[in-house]
Each structure stands twice: as C-alpha cells, then as structure tokens.
Amino acid sequence: MKIAYSPCPNDTFIYHAWAHGLVPDAPPLDITYADINITNDLAANTNDFDIIKISYAALPWVLEKYTLLPCGGALGRGCGPLVLTKQANGDSRDPSSLIGKRVAIPSDRSTAYLLFRLWASQQVKGAIDIQIMPFEKIMPAVRDGIIDAGLVIHEARFTYQDYGLQLVADLGRWWESDTGLPIPLGAIVAKRGLDISSITQWIRSSLEYAWKNPDVSREYILQHAQEMSYDVAKAHIELYVNSFSFNLGEEGFAAVKTLLRRAVDELLIPGFNQDLLYI
Structure with a gap:
C-alpha cells in the first residue's frame, strides 16, 4: 500500500508501527517522505498514493478522489502557526x-x-x-x-x-x-474505493502501539527529524499527537467544516460539496 507522509516527528511516531510490520493484518507500506507542500500537490495532481497526508486547506482539491479519514492527522489546541x-x-x-x-x-x-x-x-x-x-x-x-x-x-x-x-x-x-474550536492542520486521506474501515483501524492500531511503546520509535523518528534534538522531537509529538489523532470526533469535524466554510465565504478556496467530508 503506497503512503506519503512528512518526516516530521508526529507522523513518524504515528506510523512507525505500521511501517515496521508491527500492526497485525496490515499490509506492508511503500512510504514516500515529503513535506506537506509537496504532498498537497501530489494528492491534487497525481493518483500515485493510496493514503496521503495533506493540509486540511487542500481538501477541496482532492475530495472527489480521496476520503478524509477520522484519524492519523494533526489537529489540536495550542499548536497553531x-x-x-x-x-x-x-x-x-x-x-x-x-x-x-x-x-x-x-x-x-x-x-x-x-x-x-x-x-x-x-x-x-x-x-x-x-x-x-x-x-x-x-x-x-x-x-x-x-x-x-x-x-x-x-x-x-x-x-x-x-x-x-x-x-x-x-x-x-x-x-x-x-x-472556540481546535486548529485543523494536517489531514490523512485515502483513495475512495479502498477499505476505509480497515485503513482507519490500522492507523489507530499503529498509534496505540506508539503510545504504549513510546521509546521504540525513537531511532526512526530521529532518522527523519532533520537534525532535530530528541527533546524537541518529543515536545513536537506531545503537542501534535493527541486524542484527535485517534479520532476527530464531532468537535474535530466541526473545526474542519468551520475552517473550510469561512475560507469559501472569503473566496480563499473553491466551493466544494461539503457532504464529501463525511463519506
């Protein structure tokens, strides 16, 4: 299964277990590491990836072919730009x-x-x-x-x-x-037509493994962390990996919908079928 996510500690922390064959029944991953500006373009302009990390702001350009997953991304409080x-x-x-x-x-x-x-x-x-x-x-x-x-x-x-x-x-x-809502930053999307339920479970299992075994992923995280110290990487993970990473829930989806609705109203992004956010 082809996946693209960033080399940032929050992503490598979440996906370490799946990437290393530690999630039962999950297929092997063919991983591309790329910054979010690159993955936004890849999702919009290619069909190369089954799962890909993008900005929530990029959703209007990809929702016809990708489904927003309720887990695996970055959304929270106190973590804005x-x-x-x-x-x-x-x-x-x-x-x-x-x-x-x-x-x-x-x-x-x-x-x-x-x-x-x-x-x-x-x-x-x-x-x-x-x-x-x-x-x-x-x-x-x-x-x-x-x-x-x-x-x-x-x-x-x-x-x-x-x-x-x-x-x-x-x-x-x-x-x-x-x-009054959390900040929606990075989303995980998967190709429509795939087994979204299983993909969601594999991501959640990978995250649960990471939470239960936080030191196991240390080498993998630092390998991709662009000379970041482990203390900074750990602070990064603590800030960006949270309950919303496991399940967006009603509050998370409300934050996404509010962000995109405001942006459409301000003519900052194209209009799109918001029902696709929930399919």
Whole structure:
C-alpha cells in the first residue's frame, strides 16, 4: 500500500508501527517522505498514493478522489502557526506593520496560510507581499533580513527565539479565541474505493502501539527529524499527537467544516460539496 507522509516527528511516531510490520493484518507500506507542500500537490495532481497526508486547506482539491479519514492527522489546541518578525524596536509586533512587507509562507495551500489569510483579513487589512519558501529556510531568512516576516509551523514554535525572532501573532490562539474550536492542520486521506474501515483501524492500531511503546520509535523518528534534538522531537509529538489523532470526533469535524466554510465565504478556496467530508 503506497503512503506519503512528512518526516516530521508526529507522523513518524504515528506510523512507525505500521511501517515496521508491527500492526497485525496490515499490509506492508511503500512510504514516500515529503513535506506537506509537496504532498498537497501530489494528492491534487497525481493518483500515485493510496493514503496521503495533506493540509486540511487542500481538501477541496482532492475530495472527489480521496476520503478524509477520522484519524492519523494533526489537529489540536495550542499548536497553531506563528507569525514572526526580527526583534526590533517600534511597532513590529503590530499586525498592521505587515502591510506592504515581504512575508514568507511554507505553502500556498497549507492550513497555516489559510489561517494567516483569515487572520490578516481581520487584523492587517492591507496588501502583503507573499513569498513561498521551504519552511526550514523561513526563520533564517527573517533573521538575516531577506524577508520581513515569516509564517512558521511545526517545531519552530520551540526554537524561534534562538534565531532572535519575536512573535507577532499565534494564529492558533487567534483561531481558538475566535471560534472556540481546535486548529485543523494536517489531514490523512485515502483513495475512495479502498477499505476505509480497515485503513482507519490500522492507523489507530499503529498509534496505540506508539503510545504504549513510546521509546521504540525513537531511532526512526530521529532518522527523519532533520537534525532535530530528541527533546524537541518529543515536545513536537506531545503537542501534535493527541486524542484527535485517534479520532476527530464531532468537535474535530466541526473545526474542519468551520475552517473550510469561512475560507469559501472569503473566496480563499473553491466551493466544494461539503457532504464529501463525511463519506
């Protein structure tokens, strides 16, 4: 079974057991490791994968051929993207200071960017020069003055101060305050026509194994963690792997539906059949 997910610790933690043949009756996995901006494009433009990790923001482009799974993704509280600038005097923490500035983002179909645009429509209210950049290059670029601000994800929330950067906005905090809902970040989708019930069970079994045996996956996680320390990787897992990873539930689906409905209303994503979210 062909699967694509990121090399980030939350994904390698969840899928370690299945990837290593530790989930009973689950088929072997043919794994492609790729950042979310790449998997978003792969899901939309190819039919190469049976299961693939994408941004929730990318769902409208793939739901005709993929089913949203109720597990295996990243959704939670206190884990949203951050808007960062270089530490300086003046009004650099004022959202309106971003008007006319160069802001780097990791992907134009990421949930992070969708949240940024929804936030900016309320808080910035002016044109911003958006530049797409691999997420691992964003903080160095802000530090070095190549760009004015950056939208960062993942473990950057634990390390941005090491780059001399300061927080302009925590988009997760803004989203939770505005909606009362958790932040939907990364989704797992599977091809329509496959045995969705079995795939869901295999993912949940893999996650249950990881929770019961947290140290077994350590080598696998660090192998793909891009020189991240284990302490940072562990903090990453604790933040992004939670009860929603096991089951989205009503609250999780409500968060996804609210995000996409707002984005459609703001003309940020194309309209789509929302009934497909539940099929």
